[in-house]
Amino acid sequence: MPPDLKNEMGVDAPAQAGSDQQSQQFKASFQGELGKINENLQYTATHAEQAKHGPMAGKRDALTPAFQSALAQIDPANTGKAQGAIDSTLSTTRSVGAEVSAFREAAEKAYDDWQTRQGDFDTSIGQIEELEAWEDAKAPTLRQVSGMIQKQVDQRQYAPAGVAFDALKPKLAPIYEEYQKQKAAKEQFDPQLAALEPRLAEAATPKFDKLKPKQDEIASGKTTMDAAVAKKDYVQGLEVVGQLEGQVDTYQSALEELEQQKAAYEEALGPVQSRVQSVAVSEPQYVKLQPQAQEITSAQAGAQASAEGEEFVQALSQVQDVSSKLDALDEAKAEVDRLKAEYDSAYAAVQPRLQAAASSEPQYAKLQPQQQEIAAAQSTMEAAAQAGEYEQANTQVAELGAKLDVFEEAKAEIDRQKEEYEAALAEIKPRLDALSVSEPQYAKLQPQQQEIVAAQSTMEAAAQAGE
Secondary structure: OOHHHHHHHOOOOOOOOOOOHHHHHHHHHHHHHHHHHHHHHHHHHHHOOHHHHHHHHHHHHHHHHHHHHHHHOOEOOEOOOOHHHHHHHHHHHHHHHHHHHHHHHHHHHHHHHHHHHHHHHHHHHHHHHHHHHHOOOOHHHHHHHHHHHHHHHHOOOHHHHHHHHHHHHHHHHHHHHHHHHHHHHHHHHHHHHHHHHHHHHHHOOOOOHHHHHHHHHHHHHHHHHHHHHHOOOHHHHHHHHHHHHHHHHHHHHHHHHHHHHHHHHHHHHHHHHHHHHOOOOOOHHHHHHHHHHHHHHHHHHHHHHHHHOOOHHHHHHHHHHHHHHHHHHHHHHHHHHHHHHHHHHHHHHHHHHHHHHOOOOHHHHHHHHHHHHHHHHHHHHHHHHHOOOHHHHHHHHHHHHHHHHHHHHHHHHHHHHHHHHHHHHHHHHHHHHHHOOOOHHHHHHHHHHHHHHHHHHHHHHHHHOOO
């Protein structure tokens, strides 16, 4: 063994043997066994656990003093004197050699076995570092275990390091696999969420009470997503963000539909509202149309209630119904105006005749029932007109005209008869006056005179009565 190696191994050179054959053979045998031991210990010095290598080196170091002691006992003149010591030393040396050889074999196997794991271990360290960067909850424990294994490797405790790594590897694999899934999911999740966030913010803005259930559903989904992200469950987060995209699409479609419905309602409401505000049926001639006006007001209130309830399709239908009712009211007002114009014209035509028919001259006393009938018909007609019943009033004014025709014919007949009476009376008036003279020679004629006077009185009474 070179001097520097001996110093490195801590082995002093054995004592010089004598030149006798026994000494030379003993030295050769001992050095042969010691050389094997030193070769094995040279390997274990750099490949075996120091705590186990040290005691083995100590056993080797103890062999040299034993060799020197046995060598000192050799007597060239008496070979049997040191043979027992020689045999004992060589036996011990061979025993230590066998132990060191087994130690080296175990160390070499442990080292070689570890070398087959070193690459996987290095990969595992990289995976643990990724998990630490990910802030995985299990990363500290994994780092602690891997650190212990690295310490065992540094101390050349390859066998327990291999056992510990074999236990770590199947535990790390599913954790790292889950991390890879989450990382891959995050790479999809982040851009999807970034694109969705402005839409989520818009969907959170209250616009229609009717859409609140959809907004609540979106808010609930976002809470679930945020909770998943907080625990780095991007697989669930990706699933939920996909669901949220669908929910936001549904919400926005519903929002657009409601906005379109509202716009259509408001567009229809504008002109109708101005027409409703201008509806005027408080004039006497339109009293009959007040129920229609009230119906319009009620229908408008119904449309407004539907709109406030965000039922814009129904509100639009109701506004259109209000428009139809307004059209009907306008037509009814136009018809009332037409009938009123007819009535006013007809009434104006009979007005002078009514005034003439109302005069109460004695000769027309016989016509009082007709006058009363005309007056009653006039009152009924005027009441119908006041109630806005112009169609009925027009019928009645026509009937009143017919009654006036009859009355005027009767009046004309009375006038004719009166003229005839007055003409006849004028003819006999001198004769009647002559009869009033009471001359004595005509005393005999007094009964006749009285009869004539009575007839005259009856005649005058009949004329006074319009007969």
